[in-house]
Amino acid sequence: MMPETTRVFKATEDHVKIIGRTHYYKDVLWLALSGGGVEFLFYGKKAEITLKGDAIALTGNNLARIGISVNGKRVIDDQMDQPLKSYTVFESDTEQEITVTVIKLSEAAMSTVGIREIAVDAAAGIKPAPPKLHTIEFIGDSITCGYGVDDEHELHAFSTATEDVTKTYAYLTARQLQADYSMVSYSGYGIITGYTENDQKLTTHLLPDYYEKVGKSEGGFDDTLLPQEVPWDFSKLVPDLIVINLGTNDDSYTKEDAGKQAEYAQEYVEFLKMVRRNNPHAPILCTLGIMGGRLYLYVEQAVSVYSWETGDSNITAMKFDEQLPADGYAIDFHPSEATHRKAANQLTAQIRELLNW
Numbered sequence: 001m002m003p004e005t006t007r008v009f010k011a012t013e014d015h016v017k018i019i020g021r022t023h024y025y026k027d028v029l030w031l032a033l034s035g036g037g038v039e040f041l042f043y044g045k046k047a048e049i050t051l052k053g054d055a056i057a058l059t060g061n062n063l064a065r066i067g068i069s070v071n072g073k074r075v076i077d078d079q080m081d082q083p084l085k086s087y088t089v090f091e092s093d094t095e096q097e098i099t100v101t102v103i104k105l106s107e108a109a110m111s112t113v114g115i116r117e118i119a120v121d122a123a124a125g126i127k128p129a130p131p132k133l134h135t136i137e138f139i140g141d142s143i144t145c146g147y148g149v150d151d152e153h154e155l156h157a158f159s160t161a162t163e164d165v166t167k168t169y170a171y172l173t174a175r176q177l178q179a180d181y182s183m184v185s186y187s188g189y190g191i192i193t194g195y196t197e198n199d200q201k202l203t204t205h206l207l208p209d210y211y212e213k214v215g216k217s218e219g220g221f222d223d224t225l226l227p228q229e230v231p232w233d234f235s236k237l238v239p240d241l242i243v244i245n246l247g248t249n250d251d252s253y254t255k256e257d258a259g260k261q262a263e264y265a266q267e268y269v270e271f272l273k274m275v276r277r278n279n280p281h282a283p284i285l286c287t288l289g290i291m292g293g294r295l296y297l298y299v300e301q302a303v304s305v306y307s308w309e310t311g312d313s314n315i316t317a318m319k320f321d322e323q324l325p326a327d328g329y330a331i332d333f334h335p336s337e338a339t340h341r342k343a344a345n346q347l348t349a350q351i352r353e354l355l356n357w
Helices: 169-176 258-278 296-310 337-355
Strands: 006-009 017-019 022-025 028-031 037-053 065-070 073-079 084-104 113-121 126-128 134-140 179-185 241-245 284-288 315-319
Touching (some): 169 241, 258 284, 258 296, 315 337
Parallel strands (some): 134 241, 284 315
Antiparallel strands (some): 037 113, 065 073
């Protein structure tokens, strides 16, 4: 039971700092994409957070995974397997300065989760955590989602239970640079095709098709609204840098075929135009290579063609070091925690050099 001095809040911008792309619908703040969430501060004795599930919560399959941290330490790590769940995230006999962070650890495609309310025993209520120095948008695939990072057995099968975006190169880079972030990432997605094993394009898994949406998921907000039906309002989150890491899945189709590789480069140019149209001022950094860099030359080609066609020179490219067997693998030979840390260090150094952060 919460004490009589309890105050209850909705997860709106006047009470919490919004992290990443979210959507407020029917009095609930819905999270779809990896890393989406909220952060807030209070001075008090207790905090309780109530989350709302989507229809996927009742299926037992690829449930949304949530992490809740108090003063930087994770206190709740759970999957949303009920319509509603309440967590006491902090409780003390004495009033304390507390920062609470709620993050969706698993990716958008399978399931969503909502923050229904935040209850605190705190006289002054809650307030948004302060913004960080910078904001970075990461656009990527399974690597950015942290696919399998909590299961370092390369032959095991995928599950949202083993995804943790806070262990990825993207999240770690943002943290090292004291940056807020937004992840727009989907496992198996690419520029011209999703991951394929039959040499046929998988055109249902193209990131450009969903870049201008709140998200894309099997799970609906309040089971009535799919995130792919909601246009994203780019004024809500204006990044100081955009990092793109797409091509690993395209490579499953293009392989060594020069014509297919050229098509990838051509469509990459078109995607860069879409990104720029929605983000007029942010530098763009195009990356590839953690799981193999065969298409990296075509990333560089896309960057130079885009610059030549548009006159926009606020764009550059970087090749990641390829993962090493000695650092281990996660599920389906995805990057291990050690690989993500190395990639974060490489990307952080590159951004510092580029932008003097």
